[in-house]
Amino acid sequence: xxxxxxxxxxxxxxxxxxxxxxxxxxxxxxxxxxxxxxxxxxxxxxxxxxxxxxxxxxxxxxxxxxxxxxxxxxxxxxxxxxxxxxxxxxxxxxxxxxxxxxxxxxxxxxxxxxxxxxxxxxxxxxxxxxxxxxxxxxxxxxxxxxxxxxxxxxxxxxxxxxxxxxxxxxxxxxxxxxxxxxxxxxxxxxxxxxxxxxxxxxxxxxxxxxxxxxxxxxxxxxxxxxxxxxxxxxxxxxxxxxxxxxxxxxxxxxxxxxxxxxxxxxxxxxxxxxxxxxxxxxxxxxxxxxxxxxxxxxxxxxxxxxxxxxxxxxxxxxxxxxxxxxxxxxxxxxxxxxxxxxxxxxxxxxxxxxxxxxxxxxxxxxxxxxxxxxxxxxxxxxxxxxxxxxxxxxxxxxxxxx
Amino acid sequence: xxxxxxxxxxxxxxxxxxxxxxxxxxxxxxxxxxxxxxxxxxxxxxxxxxxxxxxxxxxxxxxxxxxxxxxxxxxxxxxxxxxxxxxxxxxxxxxxxxxxxxxxxxxxxxxxxxxxxxxxxxxxxxxxxxxxxxxxxxxxxxx
Numbered sequence: 001x002x003x004x005x006x007x008x009x010x011x012x013x014x015x016x017x018x019x020x021x022x023x024x025x026x027x028x029x030x031x032x033x034x035x036x037x038x039x040x041x042x043x044x045x046x047x048x049x050x051x052x053x054x055x056x057x058x059x060x061x062x063x064x065x066x067x068x069x070x071x072x073x074x075x076x077x078x079x080x081x082x083x084x085x086x087x088x089x090x091x092x093x094x095x096x097x098x099x100x101x102x103x104x105x106x107x108x109x110x111x112x113x114x115x116x117x118x119x120x121x122x123x124x125x126x127x128x129x130x131x132x133x134x135x136x137x138x139x140x141x142x143x144x145x146x147x148x149x150x151x152x153x154x155x156x157x158x159x160x161x162x163x164x165x166x167x168x169x170x171x172x173x174x175x176x177x178x179x180x181x182x183x184x185x186x187x188x189x190x191x192x193x194x195x196x197x198x199x200x201x202x203x204x205x206x207x208x209x210x211x212x213x214x215x216x217x218x219x220x221x222x223x224x225x226x227x228x229x230x231x232x233x234x235x236x237x238x239x240x241x242x243x244x245x246x247x248x249x250x251x252x253x254x255x256x257x258x259x260x261x262x263x264x265x266x267x268x269x270x271x272x273x274x275x276x277x278x279x280x281x282x283x284x285x286x287x288x289x290x291x292x293x294x295x296x297x298x299x300x301x302x303x304x305x306x307x308x309x310x311x312x313x314x315x316x317x318x319x320x321x322x323x324x325x326x327x328x329x330x331x332x333x334x335x336x337x338x339x340x341x342x343x344x345x346x347x348x349x350x351x352x353x354x355x356x357x358x359x360x361x362x363x364x365x366x367x368x369x370x371x372x373x374x375x376x377x378x379x380x381x382x383x384x385x386x387x388x389x390x391x392x393x394x395x396x397x398x399x400x401x402x
Numbered sequence: 403x404x405x406x407x408x409x410x411x412x413x414x415x416x417x418x419x420x421x422x423x424x425x426x427x428x429x430x431x432x433x434x435x436x437x438x439x440x441x442x443x444x445x446x447x448x449x450x451x452x453x454x455x456x457x458x459x460x461x462x463x464x465x466x467x468x469x470x471x472x473x474x475x476x477x478x479x480x481x482x483x484x485x486x487x488x489x490x491x492x493x494x495x496x497x498x499x500x501x502x503x504x505x506x507x508x509x510x511x512x513x514x515x516x517x518x519x520x521x522x523x524x525x526x527x528x529x530x531x532x533x534x535x536x537x538x539x540x541x542x543x544x545x
Contacts, residue, residue, distance in 0.1 A: 339467035349404040
C-alpha cells in the first residue's frame with residue numbers, strides 16, 4: 001500500500017515547505033533525498049571525468065556512469081544497454097532522432113505523422129525538418145474528450161508516411177494513448193515510431209521491447225531525477241546507421257587535421273563532457289522508484305485522480321478539459337471567465353502549486369478554443385487532503401471573483 | 403482569504419476586468435499595437451488614432467488574465483486625449499510604481515494603486531506591465 005505521508009519523508013523539499021501542496025509533477029517532480037545526496041556524494045567522493053583517465057578514480061567514475069545505462073535498460077525493458085543514449089532531456093532526444101535518423105530518409109512530398117496533442121518539443125523539430133525538406137507534417141486529430149481519433153489516424157497512414165511521433169500520455173489532457181495498437185498499425189506499413197514517454201515513465205510500466213517502438217524518449221527530472229538529463233532509447237538497427245550530429249570530444253575513433261572517424265553508438269551521440277553527476281543521479285532516481293511497486297503506485301494515483309475529478313466537478317463554473325476514457329493523474333480545468341493565471345495566483349497564496357497556461361501545447365488549446373488551463377498533476381506523495389485544500393480555495397476564489 | 407490577494411484583486415481590477423473601458427476591435431485604426439506575452443499567451447491589441455500630437459482615440463481588445471486586462475483598460479482610460487508627453491509620463495509613473503516601493507507622501511493615481519500590489523506576486527508583474535511596455539515603446543518612437 002502506498003502511504004503518501006511516509007513517501008513525503010523521502011523528499012527534503014517538504015521539510016523546508018511543510019505545507020506545500022505540490023501539484024505540478026507533470027512539469028517536474030521533486031527529488032528524493034537519495035538522489036540529492038547521491039549527486040552530492042558523487043561530487044564529494046567520486047568526481048572525475050569519464051572515458052579518459054586511467055587512474056582509479058576516473059575508472060570508478062566511468063564504471064558508475066556506464067552502469068546507469070544498464071539500470072535504464074532494465075527499467076524500460078530494453079534488451080541491450082547499447083540502445084541507451086544519454087541526452088540533456090526529452091527535447092534533445094527528439095531533436096537527435098529528427099536530425100540523425102529522419103533527415104536523410106525524408107524527401108520532398110513525404111509525410112511525418114504526429115498527434116494534435118503533442119508537446120511543442122514533439123512538434124517543432126518535425127515541423128522544421130518538414131519545411132526544410134518540403135515534406136508535410138500531418139496531424140492526427142483528437143476528439144472533444146481528448147482521445148486520438150483512431151479512424152482518422154488509420155486514414156492518414158500512407159506510403160508517403162516516413163515517421164510517426166506520438167506522446168504516450170498528454171501533458172495537458174492526461175489522455176493515455178493506445179500506443180500498442182498505434183505502433184502495430186504503423187509497423188504494418190514499416191513506419192518507424194517514436195514514443196514520447198516524458199509523462200509516462202515515472203508511473204507506468206514501460207517495456208520498449210514488448211511495445212516494439214523504434215525510439216522511446218524521456219527526461220530524468222520528470223521521474224524524480226535531476227534536470228538536464230534525458231534518455232533516447234533506439235533500436236540498435238537504427239542507432240547503428242545513425243550519424244552523429246554534434247561533434248567534439250569523447251565521440252571519436254581517430255582524428256587528424258584532415259579527417260575524423262567516430263566511435264560506435266551510443267557514445268558517438270554523446271560529444272563533450274555530459275552531465276555525469278546528473279546521469280548518476282538518474283540511476284539513483286530509478287533505484288528509488290524501484291523500491292515501490294508500480295502497480296501499487298498506479299492504483300493509488302487512480303484513486304487520487306478519481307477523487308480529484310469528483311471534487312473539482314463540484315466547483316461552480318469549472319470545466320474539466322480532457323475526458324479521455326484512459327487518463328493519468330493529470331487534470332486540466334478551466335473557468336469560463338477566470339483566467340488560469342488568476343487561478344494559479346489564488347492557489348499559490350495558499351501554497352498550492354499548479355501550472356497555468358498553454359502547457360507548451362498551443363495548437364491543442366486552439367482546438368479546445370481556450371487560451372490555457374490550470375493543471376493539477378499528481379504523484380505518489382500527494383494526498384487526498386491536498387485535493388480538498390485546492391477545491392476549497394477554488395470555491396472561495398469563484399465566490400470572490402463573481 | 404489572504405489580505406495581499408484582496409489588495410491585488412480589489413475593486414479597480416475587478417471592475418476593469420468585468421467592464422473594460424473602450425473594449426472594441428478597431429482593426430482599421432491607423433496604429434495597432436500588439437502586447438503579447440508568449441510565455442502565458444496573453445495578447446491584447448491596442449488601437450490608436452493620433453491627431454496633432456494627441457491620442458485622439460484609443461481602444462483595446464484581446465485576451466489575458468484579470469490583471470493584464472484591467473491594466474490595459476486602465477491604460478486606455480488614462481491615455482485617452484493625452485498629448486504624447488503627458489502620455490509618456492503617465493506610462494513612466496505606472497511602470498515606476500510597479501518597480502519601486504512607494505514612500506510615504508508619494509502620490510499615486512488611485513487607479514494605478516492596485517497594480518502596485520503585483521510586486522508581491524512573483525510572475526504577475528509582467529501581467530500588469532504588458533500593455534504599458536508596448537505603449538511606451540510606441541510613444542517613444544512616434545514622430
